[in-house]
Amino acid sequence: MSDPIQPTATAPAAADAPPAKIVGGARFLSSFFLANAGMYAVFQGMQQIVLPSQIAAIDDGGKVGAYGVLASVGALAAAIGNPVFGSLSDRTRSRFGRRAPWLLISAVIAVLLLALLGGMTELFWLAAAYVGVMLTMSAFQAVITAVMPDRVPENRRGLASSVMGIAATVGVIYGLNVAPFFVDRPVLAYLVISALLIVGTLLLVFLAPDPTAGRAVEADATTRERQSIKTFFSGLADHDFSWAFWARVAIMIGYWTIATYQLYTLTDYIGAKNLPGGNTAGAVALLGTINMGATFVTTLIAGPLSDRIGRRKIFVIISSFGVAAGALIPVFAPTFGGMVAYSIVAGLSFGVYSAVDQAIMTLVLPRAENNARDLGLLNVATTGPQIAGPFIAALVITAFSGYAPLFVFAAVAAALSAFFIIPIRKVR
DSSP states (O other): OOOTTOTTOOOOOOTTSOOOOOTTHHHHHHHHHHHHHHHHHHHHHIIIIIHHHHHHHHOSTTHHHHHHHHHHHHHHHHHHHHHHHHHHHHHOOOTTOSSHHHHHHHHHHHHHHHHHHHTOOSHHHHHHHHHHHHHHHHHHHHHHHHHHHHHOOGGGHHHHHHHHHHHHHHHHHHHHHHHHHHTTSHHHHHHHHHHHHHHHHHHHHHHSOOTTTTOOOOOOHHHHHHTSGGGTTGGGGSHHHHHHHHHHHHHHHHHHHHHTTHHHHIIIIIIGGGSGGGOHHHHHHHHHHHHHHHHHHHHHHHHHHHHHHTOOHHHHHHHHHHHHHHHHHHHHOOSHHHHHHHHHHHHHHHHHHHHHHHHHHHHSOSOGGGHHHHHHHHHHHHHHHHHHHHHHHHHHHHHHTSSHHHHHHHHHHHHHHHHHHTTOSSOO
16 A cells, blocks of 8 residues: 555556646756755765865875775765665654655755864864765755655656756766865865755755645554565565666766766876866866766756657666766776766766666655655665765776776676666566
8 A cells, every 4th residue: 555645656647648747846846956956066076076185185195095995984874874864754744744854954964064074184083074974965865866756757757857867967067166166175165065955955845845744644554564674675675676776886886986086087097297287176177067068968858858758778778888988988098188088978878877767766666655765775876886986996996906997897887787777677
């Protein structure tokens, strides 16, 4: 039996039927866009520029190992936090709804912890603050991801997935371009980056209220059983859910292992003297902007197109091989120009994936009453590779004595996603 307050647990519309309405309409989509953009601005502005710069300032000689260890701890925190906070959100019954309280509280706490993180000058306390940020942001991520199946009917999820993908592009561009201006003042850098998160969250909560607000229906016995601790990981036993999970893990490793290690790749593989103006932080921002600009173009097109043709898996197959091809470019062209080419090819390909990814994930969810929990588990497949990217990269570089093997590893991982998506049955 489905949760009685699940607003969009409806059968797919017929191909010739008019599109079902998104709960909240334009106000929801616009504020949903800004909140997601703010989340990605925090993740990537912190991960790619401010945090590695802080680590280098504390221990330049040991920065690679320190960043790798820190990233692995952050990945663990996010992996735990996503499904746990998602499950708590699913169980929440309040006058403000299931999602709104968690979104607002986690966003405010995250900003406070980011300010604290910016003031840390010792690795231990830097790590402690960073883990706090990652736990809090994992709560935000788990809950905002669940907002889509709460409000968006199945035949409009390609559009909503594109909105999330474009938000990620805009958020990363914002974070990467703002951070270099304040990189020597970490507290200010984190506050400016996180401003978008606060604005987007406030607009989403107050201008597009949670549709479950004021409907504090008590969960029945069946729902409580399905939300119990003993069924916490039951989603991973579902055929389609598990294949979607591993498909996402593969392409995310292929993409983010390179992206999150870009600062050190440019300094140690390409060489600072070969970068425009010799400015490493500026080069990271430029490559990130090029990459996200390319991502924006294909994300804008692919999501609505997948709604129109009623197919999602072919987009994942195309994007997986595209990301893999892009990752091989710097192996044969270890120059800044090669990195630009990689950013364009990988960006275009990843945009195709971003446009349909979230739509696919919401369509393989086993039970509506556990949407946030199960999406939290799926978010581990996103957050884990992003946050653990530096750690994985450090292992590959150390084991194979160079950066070229890192790009080959990323290409193989991305290509595997195409094979993992094929067995899914619920999605065409």
